[in-house]
Amino acid sequence: AQKVTQxxxxxxxxxxxxxxxxxxxxxxxxxxxxxxxxxxxSGELVFLIRRNSFDEQNEIxxxxxxxxxxxxxxxxxxxxxSQVVDSAVYFCALSEMITGGGNKLTFGTGTQLKVEL
Amino acid sequence: xxxxxxxxxxxxxxxxxxxxxxxxxxxxxxxxxxYRQTLGQGPEFLTYFQNEAQLEKSRLLxxxxxxxxxxxSFSTLEIQRTEQGDxxxxxxxxxxxxxxxxxxxxxxxxxxxTVV
Numbered sequence: 001a002q003k004v005t006q007x008x009x010x011x012x013x014x015x016x017x018x019x020x021x022x023x024x025x026x027x028x029x030x031x032x033x034x035x036x037x038x039x040x041x042s043g044e045l046v047f048l049i050r051r052n053s054f055d056e057q058n059e060i061x062x063x064x065x066x067x068x069x070x071x072x073x074x075x076x077x078x079x080x081x082s083q084v085v086d087s088a089v090y091f092c093a094l095s096e097m098i099t100g101g102g103n104k105l106t107f108g109t110g111t112q113l114k115v116e117l
Numbered sequence: 118x119x120x121x122x123x124x125x126x127x128x129x130x131x132x133x134x135x136x137x138x139x140x141x142x143x144x145x146x147x148x149x150x151x152y153r154q155t156l157g158q159g160p161e162f163l164t165y166f167q168n169e170a171q172l173e174k175s176r177l178l179x180x181x182x183x184x185x186x187x188x189x190s191f192s193t194l195e196i197q198r199t200e201q202g203d204x205x206x207x208x209x210x211x212x213x214x215x216x217x218x219x220x221x222x223x224x225x226x227x228x229x230x231t232v233v
Contacts, residue, residue, distance in 0.1 A: 037224070044226040045160070050219060091159050099165075102165040104165070105160070109158055
């Protein structure tokens with residue numbers, strides 16, 4: 001069975017600090033995809049990034065960067081120079097293919113990030 | 118390009134009543150999903166449609182729950198005889214077709230249900 005663990009329940013930082021959100025996953029699939037979503041207080045899940053299991057290159061997008069390490073089954077997310085607007089719950093998710101080609105996401109329990117002035 | 122739209126955004130209902138939520142996916146997306154999220158937890162998969170066909174249902178979807186997507190466009194999720202344990206946010210999502218498990222799934226803002 002698929003499993004995603006986000007051990008950090010809540011993280012508080014002061015604005016401009018860097019912060020890393022951890023994600024560890026379990027799967028028996030040899031090919032899989034990992035995702036990060038952001039959920040602000042409004043409730044909508046905002047897609048941030050998708051990474052497939054064959055691509056272990058780290059990725060940087062503005063202040064966001066992702067570190068995928070297959071050997072440790074981890075897909076960590078770093079925000080550089082955090083801002084108050086980054087305050088939200090961040091979810092890591094693992095995708096599996098289901099009947100008819102659909103994708104089922106298994107989410108972690110999320111990490112609440114609070115960025116204070 | 119509009120995103121996934123859900124309504125109502127909030128619903129308070131008495132135990133035993135029926136409720137229905139509507140979801141309008143992104144217009145070109147054939148795949149539609151329903152998830153449920155309770156406080157402090159990540160979303161959990163409920164069901165999946167490819168066009169109008171409901172292809173997979175989670176064990177979480179009891180017989181009081183029914184979802185439809187009659188013309189392959191919008192979808193409804195109905196909960197009959199609501200119970201307090203049904204209180205949660207119901208998220209709808211959609212995606213394009215694809216041959217892998219990597220299609221990006223886009224979520225709506227969710228419909229909050231409170232059963233009193």
